[in-house]
Amino acid sequence: MKEVLRHAITEAFHEAGLAMRAHDFQAAYRWIERAHILTQRMPLAHAKSHWLMLSLGLLTKDWREVAGQLSRIIAALLFSRIWVPVGNTGRARVSAFAAMPLSADLEELLRED
Incomplete structure (x- = not known):
């Protein structure tokens, strides 16, 4: 995995945790x-x-x-690859099942070089 992608994932999970603790759910x-x-x-x-x-939903x-998240957790484990x-x-x-457009920064992070 590219280091920049690893960093972006770590940042996203970290910031999500901070926002959850601050009760900034959006x-x-x-x-x-x-x-x-990512x-x-x-x-x-x-x-x-x-x-x-799921935790935010609770x-x-x-x-x-x-x-909705219950089935998605199982699907993520079984079908992600x-x-x-x-x-x-x-x-x-x-x-x-819906594909959605990617922002330019996400597209760059996900590009396989």
Whole structure:
């Protein structure tokens, strides 16, 4: 894995944790979504992003998010290396099968050289 990608993933998870502790749930979701996109091909880290979304769902009493993340955690562990919808933010309010456009910085981080 490229060092710059590893750093971006670490930063996204770290910032998500800070935002969660500060109860800035919108910022936490943005950082976790970023982590999700960056880790889609890494089963354990991908599942971690879904676990954090589930945790945020519990904190905010968003039961749709909680329910949606349960199946996504399992799917992340089983299918991350086979197929993922590139750019998908991982939230329960979007189809788990929908590809989404990438920002320029995420596209650069995910480019395989």
